[in-house]
Amino acid sequence: MVTSRAQSMEENRIKLIASARQAFAEKGYAAASMDTLTANAGLTRGALYHNFGDKRGLFAAVVEQIDTEMARRAKVIGSKAGGKWPGLLAEAAAYIEMALDPEIQQIVLRDGPAVLGDPSQWPSQNNCLQVTRQAIEDLVKDGTLIAVDPEAAARLLSGAAFNAALWIAASQSPHTVLDKAMSAFTAMASGLLAKPVTTP
Numbered sequence: 395m396v397t398s399r400a401q402s403m404e405e406n407r408i409k410l411i412a413s414a415r416q417a418f419a420e421k422g423y424a425a426a427s428m429d430t431l432t433a434n435a436g437l438t439r440g441a442l443y444h445n446f447g448d449k450r451g452l453f454a455a456v457v458e459q460i461d462t463e464m465a466r467r468a469k470v471i472g473s474k475a476g477g478k479w480p481g482l483l484a485e486a487a488a489y490i491e492m493a494l495d496p497e498i499q500q501i502v503l504r505d506g507p508a509v510l511g512d513p514s515q516w517p518s519q520n521n522c523l524q525v526t527r528q529a530i531e532d533l534v535k536d537g538t539l540i541a542v543d544p545e546a547a548a549r550l551l552s553g554a555a556f557n558a559a560l561w562i563a564a565s566q567s568p569h570t571v572l573d574k575a576m577s578a579f580t581a582m583a584s585g586l587l588a589k590p591v592t593t594p
Contacts, residue, residue, distance in 0.1 A: 407445045407455075409435040415456045419497040423453055423505040450509060454516075457506050461518035464492050464502070465525075479538050482529050483583060486555045490575055493559035494568055503563035513556055514549070523552050530586075539586045547586060554579055 413435035417426040428449055432442050446452040472485035492498050506513065513519050527548035533539040539547075558575035565571040 403445065406435075406437055406441050409437060410442055410445060410452060411455055411459060414452050415459070415497075415501070418453060418456055418501050418505065422500060423449075423509050453505070453509055457502055457510060457516065458518045460498060460502055461516065462521075464489060464498065465518065465522050467492070478529060478533055478536075479587070482526070482533070483580060486551065486579065486583070487576055489555050490558045490562070490579065491572060493562035494572065498559075499563040503560050507560075514553070519552070519556070523548055526552055537588055540588050542586060551583060554582060 410432070413431045414426070417431040417434070420426075426449075428439055428442060432439055435441075442449075442452060446455060468485040468488040471488040472481035475481040475484035493503060506516075510516060514523065527544045530539065530542070530547045530551075531544040534541060534544060558579055561575060562568045562571045
């Protein structure tokens with residue numbers, strides 16, 4: 395009985411997040427009606443309050459889900475780049491490029507900071523920050539990067555990537571902005587290298 399109740403609660407949670415994700419992407423946080431998104435999930439407002447506390451809590455769960463998916467996708471891309479430093483740059487580039495996705499633009503980049511505040515305090519962003527910090531620490535130890543504070547460098551690189559994504563999401567010409575942002579980000583990040591990159 396306990397197991398079936400827990401399973402039912404988890405199923406309701408999944409339904410609400412899926413319904414809210416669609417509503418927030420299509421209408422934005424402010425215009426998304428709690429009655430509509432709960433009805434679309436086949437549930438009541440009571441289920442929403444029980445699982446998430448309020449609309450903001452549900453939105454936070456949606457942002458965490460999407461942001462975690464983005465980090466996983468970026469990690470897969472980074473793992474194919476051929477080395478720790480190229481991998482770190484590829485992950486950041488992949489994250490920035492995801493700002494072209496309309497769902498990510500609306501939920502994570504437009505409404506996210508407005509509703510949830512400082513992105514560096516989001517659990518999903520903080521997890522990414524710690525992974526980046528560890529990667530930088532390893533790269534400093536093996537001599538790839540200059541002797542820089544790993545947390546400071548991780549925060550600055552993560553912040554730059556997120557702000558590049560915000561710029562793309564707010565632009566009328568996102569592809570043009572993407573090219574500019576990628577070029578500037580790579581140049582800035584490469585300043586951390588112990589030895590300049592030479593092109594053959």
